[in-house]
Structure formats: C-alpha cells, structure tokens
Amino acid sequence: MRLLVTGGAGFIGANFVKQTIADRPGVTVTVLDALTYAGNRASLEPLADRIDFVHGDIADLDLVDELVSGVDAVVHFAAESHNDNSLAEPWPFVQTNIVGTYSLLQAVRRHDVRYHHVSTDEVYGDLGPGDRAFTERTPYNPSSPYSSTKAASDLLVRAWTRSFGVRATLSNCSNNYGPYQHVEKFIPRQITNLIDGVRPRLYGAGHQVRDWIHVDDHNRAVWDILERGRIGQTYLIGADGELDNKSVVRMILEAFDRDPDDFDHVTDRPGHDQRYAIDATLLRTELGWTPRYGDFRAGLAATVQWYRDNESWWRPYKAITERAYVAAGEQTLGGASA
Numbered sequence: 001m002r003l004l005v006t007g008g009a010g011f012i013g014a015n016f017v018k019q020t021i022a023d024r025p026g027v028t029v030t031v032l033d034a035l036t037y038a039g040n041r042a043s044l045e046p047l048a049d050r051i052d053f054v055h056g057d058i059a060d061l062d063l064v065d066e067l068v069s070g071v072d073a074v075v076h077f078a079a080e081s082h083n084d085n086s087l088a089e090p091w092p093f094v095q096t097n098i099v100g101t102y103s104l105l106q107a108v109r110r111h112d113v114r115y116h117h118v119s120t121d122e123v124y125g126d127l128g129p130g131d132r133a134f135t136e137r138t139p140y141n142p143s144s145p146y147s148s149t150k151a152a153s154d155l156l157v158r159a160w161t162r163s164f165g166v167r168a169t170l171s172n173c174s175n176n177y178g179p180y181q182h183v184e185k186f187i188p189r190q191i192t193n194l195i196d197g198v199r200p201r202l203y204g205a206g207h208q209v210r211d212w213i214h215v216d217d218h219n220r221a222v223w224d225i226l227e228r229g230r231i232g233q234t235y236l237i238g239a240d241g242e243l244d245n246k247s248v249v250r251m252i253l254e255a256f257d258r259d260p261d262d263f264d265h266v267t268d269r270p271g272h273d274q275r276y277a278i279d280a281t282l283l284r285t286e287l288g289w290t291p292r293y294g295d296f297r298a299g300l301a302a303t304v305q306w307y308r309d310n311e312s313w314w315r316p317y318k319a320i321t322e323r324a325y326v327a328a329g330e331q332t333l334g335g336a337s338a
Helices: 011-023 041-047 061-068 083-088 091-111 145-164 186-195 215-228 245-255 281-287 296-309 311-327
Strands: 002-006 028-033 051-055 073-076 114-120 168-173 175-177 201-203 209-214 234-237 242-244 264-266
Touching: 002 011, 011 028, 011 041, 011 215, 028 061, 041 051, 061 091, 073 091, 073 215, 083 091, 083 145, 091 114, 091 145, 114 145, 114 215, 145 168, 168 215, 175 215, 175 296, 186 245, 186 296, 186 311, 201 245, 209 215, 209 245, 215 234, 215 281, 234 281, 242 245, 245 296, 296 311
Parallel strands: 002 028, 002 073, 028 051, 073 114, 114 168, 168 234, 175 209, 201 264
Antiparallel strands: 209 242
C-alpha cells in the first residue's frame, strides 16, 4: 500500500507513522505537513530514510491532487485542534479543518483513492454526569470554533461519500495522551510545568470529565477501520477511560512524588465542555478492536517518563507556548485543552 498521511508530524500523526513503519513494512508512507507550531519534524527524524516528507498545506489544491494521485489511501490527521487558540482566532480552524478537508475530498474523488477521516468526540458537545456516552447516532452539538469546524469537516466527508461515491470512513476519538504531544495540551503542559518546578493550576473546580485513550490504541483502531471498516461508516474510538481533570492532575503529581493536592484552581475558560464519554461498542464488536493500555495510571507514568527523557524534543517550544498564553491574557499555566 502507498499511504499519504496528512499531519504526520503532529502528535497523533507522528505516532501513527511510527507504528505503521514498525508493524507494516510493506506500506510506503508519504507525510504531508505544514509544520505549523503543532507540527515537529524532529518527531519523524528516526524515520527520515523510511518515509517521504512533503512540507505543504492541505488547502493547496494542486499539491494535494498531485500527492493523492500517487497513493492508494489517505489518512487525514491534519487539523487545527487547540480549543483555546480557536477562541482567540477562529480563521485558521476554518481554513485548515474545512477548506483543507474539501481539498482532500476533491482529490480522492478525482483519483478514486480510499480515504479515512480522523475526527474528535468534541463534535458531539458535552454530556451531563448521568447522560449516556456518545454513540455513532449522537447528534452533533459543537461548542467551540475548533469543534464546530471539525463537525463541518465530518459532514463534508459524509456528503462526498453519499453524493460522489468517495470511499471514506470516519472516526471520532476521545482525548489522546502519550509521547510527542505538544506542550500546550493538558497532560504534557502539567508534566513539563512540574519538571520546571511550576505548581499546576487547574481550570475551575477540575470536575470536567474526559475519556482518555493512549495514542497507540487510537492508531491501531485507525488501521482496523482503514483495512476492514465499512465504507461510509463512522466508528467511535474510546478506551473507557473517563476521569475528571482534578484526578488526572493528582495522578501526575503522584508520578512526581508530590502531594496530590499540590495545585491551584484558576478561573474556568468560556464554554468549557463538562464531560465527554465514548461508547466504542461498534468498533469492538464489528472489527474486534480492544485497547492494550487498560491501566491509565501506568500509561500516564510512562508518558511522564517520556517527557523526562526527551526534554530536548519539547524544551524549544515550552517558553514560546507560555509566552503566547501570557500575551493572550491567560496565565493559568496548565488548564489547556481538557
């Protein structure tokens, strides 16, 4: 298989490329990435001689068409994905998430190339404490520019599949964690702050619940869907990892041998979703997928150790990230994207 991976220098995409190269030696991988602040070429350096890397924008119709014409399948990870950034400046989210997806859909339509679209559970909005988990039939109810543009991109995929016969599948995944995640995100921001001796700070009371999944489990599910999923079907990916943000911060503090209550509360962000939860029954029963990282505490401890061992990877971006938050008037140093 000749595979095009968009956003392959980002967090989930880079882990997907690494997993693909390790587990599927017969697959040829081309990565297309714009190398915005969230894309890091260093994440792919160990694979430099095993992949073709193209620095470019998914909204570039001519470039995308050229690349898609030479592959058998596209896995589309590329997205603007940080909620706080979408509140500050929505336009890049419209351009990348909507226009970029349109560009890819037109290309795969023209060349009859298999397409898998990676999305988020945030398109469904949020849940109350007693509400049933999201399923493939849950109506969309996005609450931020990020989640609304991802919802729009999902609907484009569905329309191109029905109207034009594009051979597409979709997946909506819960919150990922693991190596190579940008330091603006909730878990790595808390970890790197603690490495720097900064006391964690938490949005609101910290009661927001997220459904955590290790990035490797997510990417194994993507491969299962790409190879055996039904065309036109949406699959939800989740590992039954519901935890509130306060509990996650406490686990991170414990991994540093710190008092689990050694953190501060700060003012919550606008429109903060309260709970996400995924029902992955269809993925499990139809495709036989199961998560391998069933113990979140152990997976989190391994992630903490990865950031301890790979300071050279994240250190160049840490100060830039924190200055950006201060410039935007946000000085919580630890509440982002959860």
